Amino acid sequence: MMKKLMVFALPLLATACGEDNNQSKIVARWYTQSQVDSGRVLFEKNCAACHGKNAQGTFKWRQPLADGSYPPPPLNGTAHTWHHSLKMLKRTIDYGGIPLGGKMPAFKGKLSESEKEAVIAFFQSFWSKEIYDAWVKRGGLK
Numbered sequence: 001m002m003k004k005l006m007v008f009a010l011p012l013l014a015t016a017c018g019e020d021n022n023q024s025k026i027v028a029r030w031y032t033q034s035q036v037d038s039g040r041v042l043f044e045k046n047c048a049a050c051h052g053k054n055a056q057g058t059f060k061w062r063q064p065l066a067d068g069s070y071p072p073p074p075l076n077g078t079a080h081t082w083h084h085s086l087k088m089l090k091r092t093i094d095y096g097g098i099p100l101g102g103k104m105p106a107f108k109g110k111l112s113e114s115e116k117e118a119v120i121a122f123f124q125s126f127w128s129k130e131i132y133d134a135w136v137k138r139g140g141l142k
């Protein structure tokens with residue numbers, strides 16, 4: 001009888017723990033599902049025109065334009081974005097690429113700290129486990 005109860009109770013327990021209240025951290029990542037969700041809206045409004053709706057970037061992002069600047073790269077983990085720590089990513093969003101001869105506009109004063117974190121969460125949600133883990137190993141969370 002006892003054994004039967006245990007078997008019965010286990011899946012129930014698992015459901016309760018796995019329940020997504022949208023505040024729970026996505027397994028082994030720094031952000032929550034609600035950050036990804038609000039990041040999607042912010043990304044669409046501020047970044048997608050250049051970086052693509054799903055942060056896929058431009059087709060020939062490796063090829064410089066006539067003026068020597070580069071087209072918007074993918075942020076979805078297929079380019080170098082994972083080489084930059086959270087702090088660096090926030091700085092890129094704040095200052096853009098124009099001071100470095102690039103084209104990306106600055107978002108300082110336009111996106112709050114939590115909005116920047118949400119857009120980063122959104123594009124990082126496309127990163128594979130391998131890329132995300134490599135990013136953490138390089139000191140991404142610093």
Ligand code: HEC
Binds near residue numbers: 046070089097
């Ligand atoms: C007007 C087009 C444009 C918009 C809008 C834009 N970007 Fe960019 N972004 C670029 C370009 C072009 C680059 C490459 C560097 C440069 O030219 O400034 C870049 C580079 C980046 C990088 C560095 C990527 C890497 O692999 O090193 C990040 C991160 C980034 N953008 C995030 C964002 C986010 C987040 C937003 C929205 C808040 C955004 N960008 C909006 C054009 C844009």
